Amino acid sequence: MGQVITFGEVLMRISPRGKKKFIQSNVVEFFFGGTELNVGVSIANFGGNVKHIGVVSEDFIGDTAISYINKFGVDTSSIGRSKRPLGVYFFEVGAVMRPSTISYNRSHSSFSEIKPDMVNWDEALIDGEWLHWTGITPALSQGSFDVLKEGLQKAREKGLTVSADPTYRRGLWQYGKDPKEALSELLHYSTIFIGGINEINEILGTEYSYSNEDFIRASKQLMQAFPSIEKVFDKIRTSLNSSWHKIRARMWNGKKFHETKDLDITHIVDRVGTGDAFAAGLIYGLRRFDDCKAMEFGSAACALKHTYEGDVNLTTVSEVTTILEGDISGRLNR
Template sequence: MNQIITFGEVLMRISPRGNKKFIQSNNVEFYFGGTELNVGISIANFGGDVKHISCVSNDFIGDTAISYLRKFDVSTSAIVRSNRPLGVYFLEVGAVMRPSTISYNRSHSSFSEIQPEMVNWEKSLKKGKWFHWTGITPALCKGGKETLLEGLKLARKKGMQVSADPTYRSGLWKYGENPREVLSELVNYSTVFIGGVNEMNELLETDFSYSNEDFIEASKQLMLKYPSIEKVFDKIRTSINSSWHKIRARMWNGKDFKETLDIDITHIIDRIGTGDAFAAGIIHGLQKFDDYKTMEFGAAACAIKHTYLGDINYANEADVISILEGNTSGRLKR
């Protein structure tokens, strides 16, 4: 009874090689990802037992996506198939002062057909200890929201921990429901909140600033409105330019406020999936460490993800612990 459950869309990412724009190149490379999937694979790389639930295309692309998950020992037993194509996004990777840009092609993807009756939640959660969700899934389609809600209700009924990363992206909500109302209902079934002041302002209809004092007050109000929330973890990114960022983390657990030091990332290889790496670090850390070391582990996991091409954090637990212990010189290991 120690399985981590993630539920969400599997996407294919297509990019020109290097930092080129599409108009510059006839050569592209692809990766598989998706917010919740990124979290699940990262936790599996830390040694966790993970099951990902999704709906993928019933073709060789869907077969390849499933094989990709299995390569990381992520269980695919609850993945269902659709005759619609796998969702795709196109990424042009920026550099220095030029930002990266993304275009999505997912409105009629295989995952957009997901419906509650397609997922056997009782069977899927049989070994579950932890359920992780994000605000992307309920934004994509009504079926995604309803299927997720059923899973969350059963997870809490079974006493599972539930982590929420209620990312709000206004451009995704196209099926007619009120994002704040939907996310608010889902957060009611969550115990750990992985998000910052922006997400809390959206739920609370407030305008807290990014200061530590406002973060603490926002966290307190969040816990009053959603009594099931026990802890809040926030990743803070300081952007010098597209290639150089600083990462730190902060937390409020109902009693104590803590904050890490900045980790300097002076040459970013790929920043896609770094927030997911942070969430994975928090989920993994809470099962092994105290709250402060968990926060440090999450920040270090986020930082090292910037060094890997693709959506996935390939680091194992030892790699991340080495970073949080201050080994950031990149010195050759022999």
């Protein structure tokens, strides 16, 4: 199969060990991640051929980030370097009724200053079969929006499948572009929509409820507004507290509605990157299975990510398959 290509910012996450607050600890640990990179690394862990495109700092932190990405077999040949620092975020892990907390330091990062002449899309897409983007990237700067739009145009010209996870985070859109208009512009180049009612309502200006009936209606209206979109997938999270969630997923592919069963996650280790794990499992599955099985694979991959520290899902195809076969015992393998 051809490459799955992801485009977005590489971030360093800094956290106190365990579930401590920063004020409790003078010992921290770091992880590398970033929404799109998390998707790429997870697909690579499943055995996929993946390339990540972005910009990292031209220092030992950037060197370390690239070494980390290479460790998973992800192609880094299209990652540029910048004199600006790598983006950082600080994360306190919550527990039970105490929520997790994040503080970002990325407004003048190496990636935020990206410009169209820094990515040669014709070269970067040579082996590409699938391009994945999220709403995080166009929110960061005019440059990141422009580069992404050019990449999507080139990808569609070359016949790539384009998946969109139009995550909307109001606080990131600080450079003057209207989020609804920007995301709508980019969705015209997308074929797979990975998002739920919140994202659809934000883009269409609608007020659909969370019911399955409204999800189908919303998906149909989305496909009418953006005719290139062929399928809509939605991950649903039910939070009992910070440590106990339920995960399921649903889809509308233009012909059929399907919903998975709940997967109970009673003792969350780390929930960061779990949506990315769903997207990665879904993309991996859509290239191999029918839509229903692909979504079930994505849902199980998402559930497993809750058991790993860090931003990236380290689970394997065999581990996901075990969950799909109904074995959630977590018994010791010898």
